[in-house]
Amino acid sequence: MVEWARLRHAYGSAEDVPGLLASLRAADEAERHEAFGELYNSITHQGNRYSASAAAVPSLLELIADPSTPDREFLLVLLGRIAVGLDEAWLPGGVRTDLLDEDGLRAYEAVGAGLPVLLPLLAEPELADSAAYVIGWYRGEHAALAVHGSPTSIVACGLAGSTPRTADDSPLMRWAGAIAAARLLGTAAGDDVRAELLDWAASGRERDHTVPYLEGDLAGYALLSLPLVGVDAFEPALARLRQVSAEPALTALGVALRQAFPDGPVDGRLTPRQQRLVQVVAENPSAGLYDGVEFANFSLLLAEYGLPR
Template sequence: MAEPLAGLDGIDWAGLDHAYGSAEDVPDLLRALSSPDEDERDAALGELFTNIFHQGRRYGAAAAAVPFLLALASHPGTPDRTGPLYLTAALAIGYDAAHLPSGVDIRAWREEAARLRATEDRDRFDFARALRSAEAELAAYDAVRAGLPTVRKLLSDDDPGVRATAAYTAGWFPEEATATLPDLEALLQSEQDANVIAHALVAAGLLDGRALLPRFREHLAGAEPLPRWAAATALARLGDADAPVIAELAASSASPPEGHMAFLEGDLRLYSALTLAALDEVPPDAVDAVLDGLTRTSDDASFPMAEAALRLTFRTPALPLPRFADLTPAQQRTVRTIAELPPESWRWGNLMEILHAWGLPTDHDDCRRYARLA
């Protein structure tokens, strides 16, 4: 097999940028991903997540790094191949929370990039930065798209962690669904690892894999909790959310199954709540389950769950703020649940921003008074 980093020194890395300026340090970081020293590999991967993927932003060096990351992920001599592969997915889409539960809307993404390129209002001080960022992000996405044949081959890798991460990566490219879905179906026909199965089911749902509806239903009725949750998630994404699907998502919103999912960094409670919030109608017991799940969160895990609960029960911001007595019972319970979150949730500005956007009191005491709590 060819050396995975062949051609690395042929790229003008100093002429490319990342979050801290010149990307001339990227080649050594990529080389360190092959180090036999685990600490060195972890440090290099962490630094790459910091510079070419900085808080979700991608830079000029991101697209250039993608082929080497994929080569490392597919090379048997790489000690830990899931790390480079997961970074590849992150470079393609940023934080996956921006795309879930519906998946990547690549048409809107490309249209927005085209609009920026065509705009005549180029005198704004932030325009050049916005255009450069949009170009770098789309270039990174298309670089991973070009490498999808390698990703699809990894669906049959000997390492279950690599198979799961390959399925996760493949699910973000709807333009390649025709080529990817048969490989996901083949994986599901033979796979025994529950974690890999769950990743493949969610990815197939994100790619509109309607031909796999019988497979989804089979796993929804199965005994394995993680594939059952994944099947429910996929079926809801495909608009097939009947009572068993909603019941599974509701149960997972309150008490999610155990597993090591890449989606939303493994926050299956949040993924379940977001999926329910995206449905047109949700029964009261499912709303209660989401709110039960919110009560079991604290600190930064509370923020997205609170927003999912508000989306589920309010649908649109409460502007102007109505009297508490005029809220529906589900809305009242949502406000009270948020007001009763622990102090470690209320000490962050993130929660204040969410409440402000939804028209609710942003001060803890004010929120409690509005909710008629002591």
């Protein structure tokens, strides 16, 4: 028996969680969606996990396993958030359990214990991608992932350590194949993989929310993957920084800063590469905007490296 009043979420006591979980079965759609939103914001607030996060997993798995449960795709999204928080923290390399705090580790392990419930969902077309996203964060030879045949499942294969199989040569599948190959093969990946990643990484492509990783920033994911295959990501990051704003620009800025400041924050005179980065940021002020307003995360990231906000 879970003593919910002893557990915590982002807003304090978790005693409201059982009622919210029960409301996920409600006949009224508005009631279900409100309960989902409250759970999403409380037990995975801004990607954080709490003592209530792991405790909610068995109930969520029970709901997901029941075909009569409405909105099961939403519940898989919540389960993925409980498992890994914000996936930007782990891409492109996958989850590092040694870096998780106690609540994060418990949440990750609780979802991992539910893989037997999730694997059969790969055979359900409307749930397959959402299930693949969650399963892929756990290392193992998940054979069903390898044959599912969607961009999400191909990337999940790479993260899980199994080799994907597909004959589809569409742009999204080529992207996914290159992402998986970078994860699995590293610098042994072929020139075709490098070329595919570079084509995406330096582009101004918009987000594609049909693929959940990095909130659909597929070009950003390609950019993050370039170092895996031995490619200097600095110039592609600057190219993307000139073309995008808000979260995609934040990803590009992070890559560029890590490449330009390998030893951390600025210490004295800027190197030519660091000066070049500062110039690109200064010449493209829209990169640091979110819906026309200053994007605080962008400014804060610059400040972390000792650069003016």
